[in-house]
Amino acid sequence: MARWKLAAVVVLLLAVGAAARRRPRPLGGRWLLQTGAQPTNGTAQPTTSTTKPAGGQGYQRHGAEFCNCSDEDKAVCGTDQQTYLNECVMRCAGAIKLRDGVCNKACYPPGEKREGGDWDSRDPVCASGLTFMNKAEAMYDGYPDECIVEGVCKYVDIGQGPVSFEPTTGGKGKKWQDAAANTQLPDKTKPAYDYSEALHKSLLYYDSQISGTISPGYKRLAWRDNSCSSCKGAPFACWCPSLAALQLAHSYAPAFLGAAALCFTDGFNKTRLLDDIKFKVKWGADYLINAHVEDYVFMGSMGNQTEDFDNYAPWELYEKYDKQRLVGYCTKDDPCSEVTGLAAAALATASELLRPDNAAWADKALKHAKQLYAFATEYPGSYMDSKDDGVKVLGYLYSSTGYQDELAYAAAMLYKVTGEEKYKADAAKYFAAVPATPQTQEVGELKPLTAVTMAQLDPDNAAYRTAAEAFFNQYLNGDIRHTDCGLAYPYHWGALTHGNNIATLGMCYAKAPKVDPAYAARLFNYGQHQVDYTLGDCGRSWLVGFGEKYPQYLHQDTAYNSILVWKDDKDPLGVRIPGTMHLGPITQEKTERPQMWQKAMPDFLGNWYPARHIAYGTLFGAPLLNDGMVLSRRDYTYTEPTITYNSAIVGALAGLSEYYDVKPWKG
Numbered sequence: 060m061a062r063w064k065l066a067a068v069v070v071l072l073l074a075v076g077a078a079a080r081r082r083p084r085p086l087g088g089r090w091l092l093q094t095g096a097q098p099t100n101g102t103a104q105p106t107t108s109t110t111k112p113a114g115g116q117g118y119q120r121h122g123a124e125f126c127n128c129s130d131e132d133k134a135v136c137g138t139d140q141q142t143y144l145n146e147c148v149m150r151c152a153g154a155i156k157l158r159d160g161v162c163n164k165a166c167y168p169p170g171e172k173r174e175g176g177d178w179d180s181r182d183p184v185c186a187s188g189l190t191f192m193n194k195a196e197a198m199y200d201g202y203p204d205e206c207i208v209e210g211v212c213k214y215v216d217i218g219q220g221p222v223s224f225e226p227t228t229g230g231k232g233k234k235w236q237d238a239a240a241n242t243q244l245p246d247k248t249k250p251a252y253d254y255s256e257a258l259h260k261s262l263l264y265y266d267s268q269i270s271g272t273i274s275p276g277y278k279r280l281a282w283r284d285n286s287c288s289s290c291k292g293a294p295f296a297c298w299c300p301s302l303a304a305l306q307l308a309h310s311y312a313p314a315f316l317g318a319a320a321l322c323f324t325d326g327f328n329k330t331r332l333l334d335d336i337k338f339k340v341k342w343g344a345d346y347l348i349n350a351h352v353e354d355y356v357f358m359g360s361m362g363n364q365t366e367d368f369d370n371y372a373p374w375e376l377y378e379k380y381d382k383q384r385l386v387g388y389c390t391k392d393d394p395c396s397e398v399t400g401l402a403a404a405a406l407a408t409a410s411e412l413l414r415p416d417n418a419a420w421a422d423k424a425l426k427h428a429k430q431l432y433a434f435a436t437e438y439p440g441s442y443m444d445s446k447d448d449g450v451k452v453l454g455y456l457y458s459s460t461g462y463q464d465e466l467a468y469a470a471a472m473l474y475k476v477t478g479e480e481k482y483k484a485d486a487a488k489y490f491a492a493v494p495a496t497p498q499t500q501e502v503g504e505l506k507p508l509t510a511v512t513m514a515q516l517d518p519d520n521a522a523y524r525t526a527a528e529a530f531f532n533q534y535l536n537g538d539i540r541h542t543d544c545g546l547a548y549p550y551h552w553g554a555l556t557h558g559n560n561i562a563t564l565g566m567c568y569a570k571a572p573k574v575d576p577a578y579a580a581r582l583f584n585y586g587q588h589q590v591d592y593t594l595g596d597c598g599r600s601w602l603v604g605f606g607e608k609y610p611q612y613l614h615q616d617t618a619y620n621s622i623l624v625w626k627d628d629k630d631p632l633g634v635r636i637p638g639t640m641h642l643g644p645i646t647q648e649k650t651e652r653p654q655m656w657q658k659a660m661p662d663f664l665g666n667w668y669p670a671r672h673i674a675y676g677t678l679f680g681a682p683l684l685n686d687g688m689v690l691s692r693r694d695y696t697y698t699e700p701t702i703t704y705n706s707a708i709v710g711a712l713a714g715l716s717e718y719y720d721v722k723p724w725k726g
C-alpha cells in the first residue's frame with residue numbers, strides 16, 4: 060500500500076525555482092512506458108490494428124521573450140509562492156504568475172491540515188494556483204482561509220483565454236443508483252457506444268507514452284519518435300529514460316493491462332487488439348527485465364524529483380541533456396518489497412499472456428518474476444526505509460504503508476502461472492495481513508485486484524469473495540461519493556480511473572465461480588454506467604479523440620511539447636526558443652537540462668493553447684464534483700493522464716467489447 064503524502068510534507072524538499080508542481084501525485088504521472096536501457100528491437104509487431112492518423116492541431120506562437128529582463132521593481136508572486144522582482148525575472152526562472160504583488164507567506168508551504176467544511180460541496184475554490192473541488196478539501200490540504208478564493212483558479216498572467224472552467228451541459232439523466240440496483244443484464248446487441256473504437260484508442264494512448272527505439276513498422280504517431288535509445292555508463296547509470304522512472308507505476312501498468320488481457324482475451328481478440336495489448340505488456344515487461352540487473356538488485360527508481368519530474372521538454376531530446384541520472388537500487392541491504400513484488404507480478408502476468416506466442420521469452424520473464432518474488436519475500440522491507448538516495452525519491456513523492464498487498468498479488472499471479480501450492484499459501488498469508496477494505500484499486504492498493512484474481516483461482520476460500528464484495532459494495536451502496544452525473548468520486552485526483560476500475564474488476568469478478576449472477580449483473584450495469592459516463596453520457600467525452608467533444612487541455616508533455624514543434628529559433632517552426640538564451644541549434648548541441656527546463660515549463664504551464672496533437676485514447680484525470688471540466692494544463696490533479704489510470708479504461712472497454720456484439724473498429 061502506497062499513499063501519496065499531503066503537500067505540506069513534500070514541498071519543503073523541492074528546490075526553489077520549480078514552478079507549479081510542488082505536490083505529490085498519485086503514481087503514474089506522465090510516465091513513459093519504456094524499455095529503458097536496452098530497448099527491444101520491435102520484433103513483436105502487431106499486425107492487426109489499424110492506426111488512426113494522429114494529426115496535430117497546429118502549433119501556436121508563444122511570443123514571450125524570457126530572459127532579457129530589466130531591473131524594474133514591480134513585484135509579482137508566482138504559483139510557487141516565490142516573490143519575483145518583476146514578471147520577466149519570474150518567467151526567466153521558469154515560474155508562473157499567481158498575481159501581482161508580493162506573496163502571502165501563509166499560503167506556502169501550506170500549513171496544518173484542517174478538518175471541517177462541507178466535504179460534499181460542489182463549489183470549487185482556488186488556493187495557490189490549484190483548484191480544489193470545495194473549501195473543505197483545500198482546508199484539509201493545509202491552506203488557511205486567507206489563501207482560499209471562491210471559484211476555479213483563474214490564470215491572470217496569461218492575458219488570453221479567460222475561460223478556465225467548462226460547466227457540464229446536457230447529460231442523459233441516467234442514474235448510477237438505478238444501474239447499481241439492476242439485476243438484469245442488458246441486450247447484447249445494443250451497445251451504448253462503439254466500445255471497439257474506444258478500446259482501440261485507449262490502447263493507442265500508450266503509443267503517445269512510449270519510449271525506446273520504435274521500429275519504423277510499428278511507429279504510429281508522427282509526433283513521437285525514438286527516445287532513450289542510447290545509454291551511457293554502467294548498466295543502469297544511464298541518463299536516457301526521461302523523468303522520474305518510478306518502478307511502481309512502470310510495474311502497475313503492464314500488470315493491470317496484462318490482467319485485463321488474461322481476463323478478457325475474447326474481447327481483445329474479437330476487436331483484433333490482442334496483438335496490440337500483448338505488444339504493450341511485453342514492452343513494459345522488457346523494461347522491468349532490464350531493470351533486474353542481478354538476482355538481488357533491481358533498479359527501483361530513476362531520476363531526481365526536481366530535475367526530472369519537472370521537465371516538460373520533448374522526451375526525444377533527453378539524450379541531449381548530457382548528464383547522468385540519479386538512479387536508485389533495491390538491494391538486500393535496502394530492499395523495496397513493494398517495488399520488487401509488483402514487478403514480479405507484472406512479469407508473471409506477462410509470461411502467461413505471451414506464452415502462446417513466445418515460450419522462450421515467457422520462460423525468461425517467469426524466471427525473473429520468481430527471482431524478484433524471492434528477493435521481495437526473503438528480504439522484506441519497504442522503500443520508505445531505504446538509505447539509497449535514488450530510492451528515497453520514491454519515498455519523497457509517495458509514502459507507503461506496507462508491502463503485503465503487493466506480495467499477495469505477486470503470489471496470486473505466480474500461483475496462476477505455476478500452479479505451485481506454496482504461492483497459493485503465500486497469497487492467503489499476505490492477503491490476510493491486509494485486513495482493511497481499501498476505497499480504491501490503484502498503484503499501492505492491490506487488495507481488490509488480488510481478491511478478484513484469487514476468487515477465480517481458489518473459489519473454496521470464501522475470504523476472497525468476501526473481500527471483493529466488501530470493496531465493490533462501497534460503490535454499489537453509495538458509501539463512495541458520486542458526481543452529480545454519477546461518476547464514482549472517492550477523491551478528486553484521477554477520479555476517472557476509479558469507476559473504470561470497478562467496471563474492469565467487476566466484469567472480471569463475474570467470471571469467478573460461486574458469484575451470484577444477480578450480483579454480477581449489478582456490477583456489470585454499474586461498471587457500464589461508469590464507462591458510459593467517461594464516453595459521453597454526461598454531455599462530453601473524457602477520452603481524448605473519442606466523440607465530438609473531448610478534453611484538449613491535458614497535463615501531458617508528449618502531446619504538447621512534441622519533437623515536431625521543438626526546433627531551433629531560426630526554423631520557421633521554432634516556436635519558442637528565445638534567441639537570448641544562446642542555446643545554439645537544439646538539434647545539434649548538447650544542452651544543460653535547466654535551460655531545456657526553462658524553455659519548456661513556462662510554455663507548457665503558462666499559456667492557453669490547447670494540446671498541439673490529439674493523443675487519442677488518453678483518459679482525462681478528473682471532472683469536478685459538479686461534472687465541470689478544468690481547462691488548464693496547470694491543474695494537474697484534474698488534467699493529468701497516467702499510464703496507470705488508462706489501464707482501467709482499457710480493461711473496462713475490453714470487458715464491454717467481449718459482452719456486446721461489436722466488430723473490429725475500421726477507423
Ligand SMILES: *[C@@H]1O[C@H](CO)[C@@H](O)[C@H](O)[C@H]1NC(C)=O
Pocket residue numbers: 100101102
Ligand atoms: C531483433 O530481435 C530478434 C529476437 O531477439 C532477433 O532475432 C533479431 O535479429 C533482432 N534484430 C535486430 C535488427 O537486432
Ligand SMILES: *[C@@H]1O[C@H](CO)[C@@H](O)[C@H](O)[C@H]1NC(C)=O
Pocket residue numbers: 127639
Ligand atoms: C534586451 O532588451 C533591450 C531593451 O529592450 C534591447 O535594447 C536589447 O536589444 C535586448 N537584447 C537582446 C539580446 O535581445
Ligand SMILES: *[C@@H]1O[C@H](CO)[C@@H](O)[C@H](O)[C@H]1NC(C)=O
Pocket residue numbers: 324325328329
Ligand atoms: C481469436 O479468434 C479467432 C477467430 O474466432 C480464433 O480462431 C482464435 O482461436 C482466437 N484466439 C484466441 C487467443 O482466443
Ligand SMILES: *[C@@H]1O[C@H](CO)[C@@H](O)[C@H](O)[C@H]1NC(C)=O
Pocket residue numbers: 074363364365366385448
Ligand atoms: C536533485 O536535483 C537538484 C537540482 O539540481 C539538486 O539540488 C538535488 O541535490 C538533487 N537531489 C538528489 C537526491 O540528487
